[in-house]
Amino acid sequence: MDIRFASLPDGYALTVALGPGQEITCRISPPPGRVAFVDILPDVFAVADAMLAQAARQAAERGQAVTCTAGCALCCRHLVAVSDHEALLAAHMIGLLPDETQTRIRQAFQTTVARLEAHGLLAELLDSHANSFADRNRIVAVQRRYWEMQLPCPFLLDERCAIYPYRPLLCRQYLATSPPVQCHGSFLADHLVHKLPLAYDLASAAASFDGLRAQMSRPVPLPALLLVNGLLQRHTPPQTTATAMLTAFLRHTADHFSR
Template identity: 25%
Template sequence: MKPQGTEIPSELCRLSASGQETLRHYDDRVAMLLRHAGNAVVPAMWEKQRSLPAAFLTHLNKAFLVYDQSLRFVQSQLHQAGWFVTCAPGCSHCCTQLPSGLTGVEILYLYHGAYRAGIVDRMFRRCMERLELWEEICRWDPRDLVQASLEHNLVQRLHRYHALKVPCPFLEAGLCSLYRYRPLACRIHFSLSPPHWCRPDHFQNAHAVRFNLEPSPHVMKALERLDQVLHLDLSDLLVCGFVEYVVNVMAFRPIGWMENLR
């Protein structure tokens, strides 16, 4: 989840029947690839050695690629309706938010990317710093007492975190160092207004037109099933989930990618 702006383009709710059919087709493919990834897991190898078949990674890579294609398709539909997504490389205002709603397998994918890039230790330290900040924000706050819902409190805390303008641990010189492995929460967030309006302290920020192209329940279910297969029960906040995964699941070891496990 990333905070949204004031207006969601109505064209998104009015995709043509063929457009909706195309989107369903993409969703089905993503869900199928995630199912294939789950079917490839050999539980004993994962539990005892933290090893996964190379086929698992192949299916996961493809699932994210197809998901990105579906996002580009929706962007093209928006474009035809006269809406232009203004997000571009080098703009990272939304990377001062704290991505939430992550599944465990998305954190596993980030960890794999960090390991490949040789930056696990550095990213872990940075995540720990952000985690301390988050815990500080979550400490007793009198404003929480007047709010009824936990969901509302969480959103308020995420806003407070964003207002601090702390860059995501994975952000390097304005670019995501794990772009290929970034979670859905980062892939689905778009802006249609001038990029600088996304700065939390910009006077037009409240009027920025930002929206999330939420994954379908079909895709979410497939991701959650993967979490069950892998017994991943992590915090859904990026920095907290990453720290938990590094320490409790992997103990700083690499994932073993095994060929021809079956």
């Protein structure tokens, strides 16, 4: 992967060569000076969106256009686990929304947590993600129970994501090319829901990157975001310049999360 930054008056044009004849370019405006990974997530999202747009164009040329549309939020009933960085950003974004929206989101989180507790799933959800995320059988069992409850994500207001520009990488990457009606299918219905093939898994890469190098993945289940936010804030992440951090992240992705 070849990575180039060209200075602009308000940031950089970032060009990433993903392979022979496959290049994406996007504008980024990272903060100056030393930053933590959470500070450059908007720039990571810009890179992800450019990669996803290119993958969508290529799929459309093969007759497999993305079928996701605004207002469809069937996938927002799945259990989403995000990187600790994205969890911090999502929690921060709540405080920047209009008061009424903040109130609705906080109430949605309270309702979701209460329903998980009443269903006997909250403790298992927290423990499995904190202590055995590599145990796929256990995680899938939790995901299945969660999906069966059909709980909307607490950020989903009126069937739209309240933090859409800042939604996590996993949400961005979940793009279907099969008819939307098939997303009503059963849990883990890969035979029904065909997803856009992607060259890189940026969501998993972000979860296992501390800002400079690989870290043990620290997934945060989104419904528990406000329960664990205080713990996340106690951690002091490594810092460096935005261009050095983005370069390290993209190399980490290419080395460990190519598909």
